[in-house]
Amino acid sequence: xxxxxxxxxxxxxxxxxxxxxxxxxxxxxxxxxxxxxxxxxxxxxxxxxxxxxxxxxxxxxxxxxxxxxxxxxxxxxxxxxxxxxxxxxxxxxxxxxxxxxxxxxxxxxxxxxxxxxxxxxxxxxxxxxxxxxxxxxxxxxxxxxxxxxxxxxxxxxxxxxxxxxxxxxxxxxxxxxxxxxxxxxxxxxxxxxxxxxxxxxxxxxxxxxxxxxxxxxxxxxxxxxxxxxxx
DNA sequence: TCCGGAAAACAGGGGACCAG
DNA sequence: CTGGTCCCCTGTTTTCCGGA
Numbered sequence: 435x436x437x438x439x440x441x442x443x444x445x446x447x448x449x450x451x452x453x454x455x456x457x458x459x460x461x462x463x464x465x466x467x468x469x470x471x472x473x474x475x476x477x478x479x480x481x482x483x484x485x486x487x488x489x490x491x492x493x494x495x496x497x498x499x500x501x502x503x504x505x506x507x508x509x510x511x512x513x514x515x516x517x518x519x520x521x522x523x524x525x526x527x528x529x530x531x532x533x534x535x536x537x538x539x540x541x542x543x544x545x546x547x548x549x550x551x552x553x554x555x556x557x558x559x560x561x562x563x564x565x566x567x568x569x570x571x572x573x574x575x576x577x578x579x580x581x582x583x584x585x586x587x588x589x590x591x592x593x594x595x596x597x598x599x600x601x602x603x604x605x606x607x608x609x610x611x612x613x614x615x616x617x618x619x620x621x622x623x624x625x626x627x628x629x630x631x632x633x634x635x636x637x638x639x640x641x642x643x644x645x646x647x648x649x650x651x652x653x654x655x656x657x658x659x660x661x662x663x664x665x
Numbered sequence: 666t667c668c669g670g671a672a673a674a675c676a677g678g679g680g681a682c683c684a685g
Numbered sequence: 686c687t688g689g690t691c692c693c694c695t696g697t698t699t700t701c702c703g704g705a
Contacts, residue, residue, distance in 0.1 A: 592668070592669080594698080604697070605697090606697065628686070628687095646678080656686060
């Protein structure tokens with residue numbers, strides 16, 4: 435298959451194909467590496483439940499189900515993944531249905547792009563340094579892309595274009611990324627109540643936070659804490 | 666090729682409430 | 686504390702067009 439060769443040696447894009455039964459029939463080296471495995475051989479023929487912890491597997495299964503059932507793509511989903519080495523990694527995921535000759539769905543292909551951190555030079559060059567600094571400093575407040583654009587002396591259109599160019603994210607996705615990442619750290623490194631973490635991270639109430647956290651990380655905050663704290 | 670503005674479509678944020 | 690529903694409304698994103 436062409437796609438397999440295309441993604442085989444690409445280091446920052448995780449690629450895999452699952453058949454209609456949800457079993458991995460293809461994956462690239464980057465997939466194995468993200469899972470902390472030596473080769474992809476130990477993944478092939480397995481399902482998500484065999485590979486990921488139950489709460490995450492549940493989320494991934496639901497996504498696969500959506501693709502299989504609706505025949506629609508999942509595009510540019512921002513995901514936070516707790517890497518094997520304990521670091522937090524951000525990825526943009528995409529899942530597309532694969533159709534057989536008769537048009538029926540026979541599987542799905544998934545790619546997940548590593549959101550690499552741009553260098554200071556990139557930020558200064560694009561005029562985004564001030565915006566990023568403001569978001570990192572004030573993520574607990576109500577940040578408005580229009581005000582951030584003003585701060586950077588850019589039109590909102592320009593800000594969005596440059597954010598996409600540098601981060602592969604919209605401004606609001608970047609704000610969300612910053613908040614969720616801060617929340618993830620607080621969940622693991624502190625004993626703060628979830629409602630307090632929600633408020634500290636700029637959410638109006640705890641239920642909004644839980645919903646967004648789950649959508650991004652794949653687990654509710656409390657579940658995430660129980661899985662990763664002291665592990 | 667880059668930029669800005671406008672308009673329209675659309676997604677989704679989040680408040681409120683409730684059940685478990 | 687989690688998670689579900691309902692639903693309004695805001696803001697985001699896309700697209701198009703014209704100008705430099």
